[in-house]
Amino acid sequence: MTSLWGQVFLWICLFTLIWGICQTEAANIDEICKHSDSCERCLSTHLECAWCTDKEFQAGYRCLSRSLLLQYNCSETDIYENQPVLDLLQDKPLKDYETSDQAVQVSPQRAYLKLVKGNTQRIKLSYRTARNNPLDLYVLMDLTWTMRDDKETLEELGAQLSQTLKNLTGNYRLGFGSFADKPTLPMILPQNKENPCALERAKCEPTYGYRHQLSLTDDIPAFTSAVANSKITGNLDNLEGGLDALMQVIVCPKEIGWKEQARKVVILVTDGFMHLAGDGLLAGIIERNDKQCHLNSAGEYTGSLEYDYPSLEEIYRELLRRKINVIFAVTKEVVSSYRELSALMKEISYVDILSADSSNILELIKKSYESLIKRTQFADNSPDFIDMVYYTDCGGQFPTLQKRNFCNNVSLGKKIYFYVDVTLKKYPDNKVYTHKIRVEETSLSEYMDLDVELQRPCPCQEIPNPEDEVGRFQCQNQGYMYCGMCNCDEGWTGTFCTCPKDGTNVTSNEALLQKCRQPLTEKTTSPLVCSNHGDCDCGNCLCDLGYTGPFCECRECIDCDEKLADCFCGQCVCKYGWSGTRCNCDGDTDACLGPTGEICSQRGNCDCGVCQCEEPFLGTFCEIDPEKDNKLCQFYEPCVTCLIEQKQGINTCDNLSDICSSLDRQEHFTYSFVHELDSEQDQCLVRVVNKHGIQCDSYFVYQVIDHSNFLTIQAVDCEPVDYVALFGFISGFTLLIGLLLIFLILWCIRAKDAREYAKFLKETEQSWVREENPIYRDPVGRYEVPKALSVKYDENPFAS
Template sequence: MDITVLLLSALLGFVSYVGANTDSNPCISANAKTCGECIQIGPQCVWCKDPDFKPSRCDDIESMAKAGCTADGVENPRGAVTIDKNKPVTNRKTDGGQNLRPDEITQIQPQKVKLNLRSGEAQKFTLKFKRAEDYPIDLYFLMDLSHSMLSNLENFKNLGTELANEMKDITKDLRIGFGSFFRKPSIQTNPCFPDNCIAPFSYFNVLSLTDDHALFTQEISKLKTSGNLDSSEAGLEALMQAAVCTDVIGWRNVTRLLVFFTDAGLRFSGDGKRGGIVRLNDGKCLLDDNMYTRSDYSDYPSLSQLVDTVTDNSIHTIFAVTEQYRDLYQELSAKVPNSAVGTLSTSGDNLAKLVIDALIPLSSEVIVENSKLPDGVSISYVSHCKNGVNGRGEDGRKCSNISIGDEVLFDIEITAKGCPSKGKPETIKIKPLGFSEEVEIFLNYICECECHKDGIKNSPECSGGQGTLECGVCRCNEGRSGRICECTQDLDAYCQMDMSSGICSNNGECVCGTCECKKRENPEERYSGRYCECNNFSCDRFNNKLCGGHGRCMCGQCACEFNYAGSACQCSMDTSSCLASNKLICNGHGICECGQCKCLDNCQGPTCEICLT
């Protein structure tokens, strides 16, 4: 029992030593030589620019004040958030009702934000999103014109009128358009029916978006399917062109909905090799008189191209497909943001209902996304949705079950580490997925202190003009080094024990190739050694005493006094406490370790005098 207590005491003493002696001040340990380097360590670090200030110039604010830095001498720049454009979200009841143009409707707030970012200091703002009442919708249909879609085409001719009636509670500003697709002309295997064959084509824009629903019906009535027996395969080519050809299709900056009708599968990048087509699809708008002209020149698009294109152009996609291909398109929809799948009936008489049923869940969820972040910049989201539902992490990017007129909030935190992009300002954007509105965020990085601007070039204080006196220290000219630029070359390598260790072990300053160890707040504590690699205060402790009070700390190791041993000199070599009544050490039945008997031979007791026979 006594030995257990002794060991526990030693363990607690060691833990106490670790807590007391771990050099946990990153402001000092980073060995910053300039104010800019100091403030990039973290938001807790400040710099003292007072002339002749002797302690570490980079430290936390509390330690700096204790060390005697004046209040005016402390450089501690902070980040900030500035809202540059903050137009309120639209309220139809108070903002003009039906007289608003699409570009006058606002669904996100704010619109422009400027962030001044200091390393490690998060800047936060709140994004508000509101689904506007009666928000305009552009609805474009892409239909497979292979022969197997004949019955669907007949039902499709009345779709414009049906949808206008069905969607009147969602929006009164509905524009509709139509395009068709089939297959690459060079990849054709089956002949046409006599006198009833449309020449093979990949994609044709039949009617650009219009609010003339009668014209939509009129143009659709003129169409007929191909007599070719091949299945349609150019769907993704058509979808890419319909999404990227903004001006030709007539897309506005409103809700963009594309409905893709087919009873066939898909072809992706690489499948064009069957027709000898190997050139990659470039994803550009290549319509000539509404016809895609590069079908026999470029391969099918890749899935990643499709995802990027519909995302960049804020397209909501509905795949209306037959039961046979539903699983295939479900798998595709899982990869395409803001998309849904609906099952097309055999006759196609459920087209209008399918579109409405798919549109409702698509429009009831908002997901915010950001453009590519610069290296060294991170972002986090916290959502505040309906009915008190909050989300963090990936869930912090979205809110569900949003009805028209509902408002939701997203708390957004952006943090920089170090000095990204070498301090050059950058811009990122955040927007709700599938919407054209976005928040523009200007990032300014705080990489230098204000005193940097007041630097005196070629200052006499820096060895007669060999550097810039800046923030209380010399920033040396090229080819010079040292505290006051007194050295003719950079000799930092001579102050490193090896390539993996810091200059002067991060415990001193390299002056012309020689380490000058820094001072400790406690004058009894010192760094020493050629590379300041030793100290007299980081040895093991026992009973909260350095080297147990029975030794000297020498370069991290205890040098114990006579009759003491152990890493913390915690072990007494005196055996008098182990003498039994018969004057034998541990009664001859044990070993005396650190003044305590360790009994053997089934004996016990402080001096092993109780033995079982």
């Protein structure tokens, strides 16, 4: 029974505590809200602040918590409050790819958000890489002269390529294209235009910029045939037109055959670097790349001599926009350059080393594809007035949520959660309050659409009535009440229309409020009116009880004695001759004056004769710095060094009396040498080189009593090593160890012999014939007839 009442008492105490905390929090919210004098400022001050528009409302403040407004009889229909909303409009579960339906890799797919200014809404976004997701792989190959053996290798690996892709996903398609360079000087020699391989004493196809050979297809023999039918060409310089070709692969989705829901990958195979934007000027091509498709019916790039090479930035933007990943399969001679390029677009690119004859291309495709699907990253198109921040633990890779929008090394089939914090920072200047934001995976056509509505700043529906007597009375008959705020007549302004307009540009309530905001710098002011501790009355702050200052920025002083101190912004400023936090100590700082001649080592304040140290300093005189040397240790070190040298007979200090005395040279330090120091005291280290040239570490402690300095020194005599004695000791110790080992071995031998002899004696005693050798065995068998036979048949078979 006692236990039951104890539990009841415990629950009552817990309930009381929670109720008290809630009441305190509600009181704090009301304190924050009450000084807001307009509906918009009220709702922006705190999420729990609400505004009352009821004309009959008699309480002094219209901006309070909803519960307090209702308690003060504000009509519920006249209360405007913040109402953030989050609704999921489409939330299909994640699933793998199926032939009859598309995969779902992002959830939810659509949500509705109603944002309140300054408030943050959090959306939980789920992502999982779908198994068997469609893959569109386009092989873009450099077919200049040095790549002829690579082409042959790719042709031979056609069947194996099919099996490699089948192991990655059962739903794949292949495409093929080739590139060389712009067919003009200085990329080629005009005289070798028809046969750019003439310098190699071989015959090859005329140079072309880019040629689309095969659209994406699941017909593997067609891919092998396209590679086999492609022709080697050549160019003059060691740079290729790969960016020209890559741009056409990106911007010609119809010709290439990209599928919207597939993971789109281009593998660019080359052994050289590429021309960049601006290199076209060498050939007189000045037209900027227009990022449009220029493929004719034969798949030839017709803009090669018309448009300059694209820039890396243009390639990157188009890859992002069209959700295409690129794998650079390059030889080791140029891999470092391509890795620098890939670092600029790391979320959608991958680089690996291609062998000299491309024999490792299958392994490279497998490795790079797995790397791509193990990475996920999200981005959005939110406007500048809406802030979106991503947090994730990457499926348990981190112990806590990290501020990041991407994850690496994500296991296939592993569900990853992203938490997206959406915050309305300010209202848009164009006053458009509905927006659509897309949060999308950067390398897939997977996204979440957000229908965002911004809560309008106090959407008042009341019809204004300038002649309403009650409304005019509340505005001092110099304006009328509208939505809980006074609309002032001409010539008046202020919260309650009590302030006449003057010739100093103070013609609006906002201008008056600006005069009640504390300046922070020459150009900025605090956003708080009267520091949120008072009301603004015609440009002047009327402070709450306990606050003072022109902007109510200071607390009132409580413990200041007017005879001893002046109050300045909540702090007691002591008058001459007094000190301390309460200014009740006389101004004598002699007790805080350390041996160095500094008050509290210039690291604290002297409060009634005691040093109050600043962080992180310690000690009677704030001389101890946890991260640096002790100031007093450094001060005493010359004296202690001289005393140790004098004790050891070095006598190098001629001015010992000057060094070991106070700064005014009137008091000599008192010192003593001991064998051991008190371990509880803070010890100072001093290093002295003795007469033998050996550096010795000694320790000392100090005490300051009534400005008298006492030093206790533990001097260590570091004698040189006596090599003769050391050799003798080592020799003796070695001899002793050797004798012990010999004795131990002899003891073990004797013990073994004793055991063997004892065993021999025992076997001798147990032998059948005592005179025989114990290991002798008689070859003649002997049997003895029993003297009496048993008459029992079961014991004697011869019994009758």
